[in-house]
Amino acid sequence: MDQLRVKKGRSLWWVVHSWIGLKLSILLTFILATGTFAVFAHEIDWLATPAMRVSPRSEPVASWGALAQAAARAAPDARLQTLYAPIDPWFAVEAWVSRGKGAPERVYVDPWTAKVTGRHGWANVHRFLRQAHRHLMLPTKIGIPIVCSLALLLAVSLVSGIITYKKWWRGFFRAPRGGDGRRMTGDLHRLIGLWSLWFVALIAVTGLWYLVETLGGNARVPKVPDVEASPMPTGVALDRLVAIARRADPALDVREVRFTPDNGVIFLGQSSAWLVRDRANAVVVDPATSRVVAQLDGRTLSAHQRISEMADPLHFGTFGGLWTKVIWFLFGALLTAMAVTGTMIYAMRLARSSRSDVGSLKIAWQGMGAWGYIGIALILLTLILTPGAIGGAS
Incomplete structure (x- = not known):
């Protein structure tokens, strides 16, 4: 009797795991992929924007005052808002300048010579990936809960995957079997899942924290006292x-x-x-x-504030510089692959059981039902809203 209950329990968890992996696979894959590339969003912009690229030197860097002065002179009709230090030695300093209306403009300055290397508008790859991943270009009160609800489902998927995989701790070094596409895909899915357990848990927990913040549980931001307005120094x-x-x-x-x-x-x-x-x-x-x-x-x-400040470095892996970002990117890519292979497993299993001539992709699409259309619609809406969302909002 106990064994029967365990078997029924595993079957129920398998249904839950399969439902999440199939019904939401399109939207989940999009969110995971944009989050993965967002880890290196600045580096992608660096490749696409010549003004961001500088040659590292052994000499001391210019002072903040010299950098601010160069940025202010490059845009005399605008107000200097922010200066950002280079992410890595081969990056330029980035300044944001505002003319009071619309989004800021970016001014890039060589950190050693304090010479302006170029200017760029607000829209870039980083803005697209950040806003697509965070809230699908929708108003944040709507988009963030939609995206972060996937973190809850990711956590359920993690638990259900462990429960349905018998003696899962033995599978870390079990190579995928060949000879059968469905078997190999299933083995690969489980192997990736085992090695990604820590990463899935981390992304799920930080994603749930973002949901808590959006629903009103955000930590108190320390208030800075007001001072009398005066010209900004450079x-x-x-x-x-x-x-x-x-x-x-x-x-x-x-x-x-x-x-x-x-x-x-x-x-x-x-x-x-x-x-x-x-x-x-x-x-x-x-x-x-x-x-x-x-x-x-x-x-x-406070503990509440510390959790809030830890969330971003942990979610995107920025706390250790380039090396941790590489690790986060690789595991993000594996997690995205899991979303794809999960759908493939379902489609190939149904294709074999039904012995139908219908292709696996069509079977997978049919299995998604209305959720497939919802996922496609949200992605298309994200792309439609992109020009206005990243071109006119800071």
Whole structure:
């Protein structure tokens, strides 16, 4: 009797696993693929945009003041919003400048010579992949819950896969069997799944966290005090503020400088806290008085805030630089392959059992039912909304 119950339980979990893998395969594959490529979105933009490319040098880099001055001079009719340090030595510094209406423009500056290498509009590969993966170009209140609900289903799929795979711990080094397409695809699906268990769990947990944040469970963002409006400093004036910020937090590696009309100049980056976004560490300086008006330290965050700041580095693998991004990209590609092979397994199983002349792809499409049309419709809607979504919103 107990064995019968276990068998029925496994059968139920297999139905759940198959339903998720088939019905939602089109949308799930799209979300996983865009997320995978988003890991290297900046690098893809680097390949496509000559102005982003610089030659690393052994000499010291230019000061933040010189970089800000170069960006401001390149767009004298615009307001300098933000400066971003290079992601890697072969990247240019990126500045955002705004004319008050529409999206900002990007100005690229050589970090060693402080010379402008070029300008670019707001729309790029990074914006497309980020917004397509995050909320399908839909309003965030609608798109994020749709995308993040897949994280819940991914978690269920993870659990159901383990339950239905008997003695799964023995399969880590079991090579896929040949001679039969369905058998080989099934073995490959299970092998990828086993080695990706940690990654699936990580993506599912961080995806569920994003859903919690969207539904109102987001962590409190520390408030920065207002200061009197004053001209934004560049050149030597900005360098003086940088020195003040570094005295306030000697461990701060400045990765971003924000020029705000109401809160002064905000220096953000990595400091003593590990596995947090740059915004978790900040020194805010009033340019009019050269006084530090606020300071954020990632080590003093509450548990709620720390989870929030950890989510992005863990979800996209950016915390360890190029090496962790390579690992995240590879496992993202494997996870995307799992979504495809799961659909193939279902189609080939039905094709064999029915002994029909209907092709496997058609069988898979028929098995998706209305969910296939919903997935295709959401992807097409994403592409239709792309020009307006990434061209006019920051």
